[in-house]
Amino acid sequence: MQLKRDLRNRRFWRSLATNGFAALGFLSAVLSLFDLFSPNTLGKLNLPEILLLPAVALVYAIWQSWPYPVEQHYSSPDTKVKLVTGDLFDQDTNLVIGMSDFFDVETPHIIAENSVQGQFLSRVYRHDVPALNSDLTSALAGKTPVETAVVKPGKSTRYALGTVACIRRNRTHYFCVAYTAMDQNNNVSTTIGILWEALGKLWDEVRSRSNGEPVAAPVIGLGQSGMSTILPIQDAIRFLILSFMFASRQQRVCEELIIVIRPQDEKRIDMLEVQDFLQSLKKS
Structure with missing residues (x-):
C-alpha cells in the first residue's frame, strides 16, 4: 500500500x-x-x-x-503544478493527447485501445473515426506535411515531430501532440531530445490557445514509444514538470498543469520525492 x-x-x-x-x-x-x-x-x-x-x-x-496533495504554487510565473491519481478523461479541463507523426486514430490494429489515444477515440468520440479524422484534418490545415503518400496501413501523410493539432470539442481543448515517429509497420519510437522539443511546442500551443485555463496531461512516454526503459515513470514525471516550468519561466503557459497518474502506476511513484522536487523548483 x-x-x-x-x-x-x-x-x-x-x-x-x-x-x-x-x-x-x-x-x-x-x-x-x-x-x-x-x-x-x-x-x-x-x-x-x-x-x-x-x-x-x-x-x-x-x-x-505528508505528501498529499502533491502540488506546488509558483509566484514567478504565477502557475501551479499538481499530481492527481485518477482518470485523465475525468478531468474537467483541457487535455493533452499524445499521438504519432501520422496522427493515426484507428483501433485496435494501428492504435492500442487502452492507450490514451485509443481512449480519446472511444470516450470523447464514441468510436466515431470519421468525426475524429475530420477534426484532426481541420486542426492540421495550417500545418505543412513533411512527407506524403507513405505506403503503410492507415494514414499516409507524415507531419513534423512536435506538430500539435488543437481540437476544440464541447468547450474543451484537446492538444494532440505528435511526439513519436511511426514506421511503415506502424511501430512507434521517440528519443528524449524529440520528446523535449515536442513538449516545448506543446506548451507554445497551450499558451496561445487555452486562454490561461488549466491543462491536464498523462505521464508522457510510458506507452508503446519505448521510452519507459530510458525514462522510468519517476524520471518521466520530473521531465514533464521541468519542461513545463522552463516554458513557463520564458512566458506563462497557463494557470495550472495537472499531471494525471493512473491508479495502477501510483505504487511505482515516490510522491515524497516528487513533492521535494516541486519545492526545489520554487527555490531555484
Whole structure:
C-alpha cells in the first residue's frame, strides 16, 4: 500500500523530525515570552505543557511532511503544478493527447485501445473515426506535411515531430501532440531530445490557445514509444514538470498543469520525492 511505503520512506521521517523540532522550538519560545510578560498566567490555566507542546508540534509536522496533495504554487510565473491519481478523461479541463507523426486514430490494429489515444477515440468520440479524422484534418490545415503518400496501413501523410493539432470539442481543448515517429509497420519510437522539443511546442500551443485555463496531461512516454526503459515513470514525471516550468519561466503557459497518474502506476511513484522536487523548483 502507498501508506505503508510512505511510512518506510526516510524522506518522510527526516521531514517529520525537522518540522517537529522547528515547531517545538517555536512554540516553546512563544510560551516563554508569554510567561515573561505575564508571569503565573500559564500556571493558573493548569495546562499540561509538557505533553501539549510535543503533541501540537507533532500534528504540525505530520501536516507539513505528508505528501498529499502533491502540488506546488509558483509566484514567478504565477502557475501551479499538481499530481492527481485518477482518470485523465475525468478531468474537467483541457487535455493533452499524445499521438504519432501520422496522427493515426484507428483501433485496435494501428492504435492500442487502452492507450490514451485509443481512449480519446472511444470516450470523447464514441468510436466515431470519421468525426475524429475530420477534426484532426481541420486542426492540421495550417500545418505543412513533411512527407506524403507513405505506403503503410492507415494514414499516409507524415507531419513534423512536435506538430500539435488543437481540437476544440464541447468547450474543451484537446492538444494532440505528435511526439513519436511511426514506421511503415506502424511501430512507434521517440528519443528524449524529440520528446523535449515536442513538449516545448506543446506548451507554445497551450499558451496561445487555452486562454490561461488549466491543462491536464498523462505521464508522457510510458506507452508503446519505448521510452519507459530510458525514462522510468519517476524520471518521466520530473521531465514533464521541468519542461513545463522552463516554458513557463520564458512566458506563462497557463494557470495550472495537472499531471494525471493512473491508479495502477501510483505504487511505482515516490510522491515524497516528487513533492521535494516541486519545492526545489520554487527555490531555484
